[in-house]
Amino acid sequence: MHKNVAPDSLLVRDYVNGNELALEFLIKKHQQKIFSFIFSKVHDRDITEDIFQDTFIKVIRTLKKGNYNEEGKFLPWVMRIAHNLVIDHFRKSNRMPTFNNTDDFDIFSVLSDDKLNAESQLIKDQVLSDVRELINELPDEQREVLKMRIYMDMSFNEISECTGVSINTALGRMRYALINLRKIIEKNNIILVS
Numbered sequence: 638m639h640k641n642v643a644p645d646s647l648l649v650r651d652y653v654n655g656n657e658l659a660l661e662f663l664i665k666k667h668q669q670k671i672f673s674f675i676f677s678k679v680h681d682r683d684i685t686e687d688i689f690q691d692t693f694i695k696v697i698r699t700l701k702k703g704n705y706n707e708e709g710k711f712l713p714w715v716m717r718i719a720h721n722l723v724i725d726h727f728r729k730s731n732r733m734p735t736f737n738n739t740d741d742f743d744i745f746s747v748l749s750d751d752k753l754n755a756e757s758q759l760i761k762d763q764v765l766s767d768v769r770e771l772i773n774e775l776p777d778e779q780r781e782v783l784k785m786r787i788y789m790d791m792s793f794n795e796i797s798e799c800t801g802v803s804i805n806t807a808l809g810r811m812r813y814a815l816i817n818l819r820k821i822i823e824k825n826n827i828i829l830v831s
C-alpha cells in the first residue's frame with residue numbers, strides 16, 4: 638500500500654463524516670479491480686459501466702444511511718454488491734447459467750448439451766428451475782459459494798476475495814454444498830439425466 642493512501646476504513650469514516658473526496662479516493666483505488674471483475678462476467682463494456690455505476694450508487698446509499706459495518710473489509714463488501722448486481726443482470730435478461738461439465742458437477746451433465754431440440758430445451762429449463770429451487774434449501778454460506786462458482790463461473794480466488802474468506806474455506810463450502818445438494822436431490826427424487 639502506498640504511504641500516501643489512507644486505509645479503506647479511514648476513507649469510509651471520512652466520507653461518512655462528510656468528506657466527499659474520500660469516496661473519490663476509494664473508487665479510484667478499487668475501480669480497476671471491480672471493473673475487471675464485472676467485465677469478466679458480462680463481457681460487455683457498456684453493461685459493465687452500468688453495473689459499476691449501480692454498484693457505487695448502492696455503496697453511497699448504504700454509507701449515507703449509516704448501515705455499513707464491514708470494518709476493514711470494504712473491497713470484499715463492494716465486490717459482493719457488484720456480484721449481486723451481475724446476478725440481477727443475468728436474471729433480468731433471462732440468460733441461463735453455464736454449467737461446467739466436470740467431475741465436480743456431474744449432476745449437471747445433462748445441462749451442457751448444446752444440441753437440444755425444443756422439447757429437450759423445455760425439460761432443461763424445468764431442470765434448471767428445479768435446481769434453483771433446491772439450491773435455495775442450502776445454508777446461506779454454501780449457497781453463495783455454489784452460485785458464484787456455477788452460475789457466475791468465478792474462480793475460487795475470486796470467490797475468496799468477494800466473500801472475504803480464505804480459498805480453503807471457499808473450497809470447503811463448495812464441497813459441502815455439493816454433498817448437501819446431492820442429498821436434497823436424492824430426497825426429492827429429482828432425476829437430472831435424460
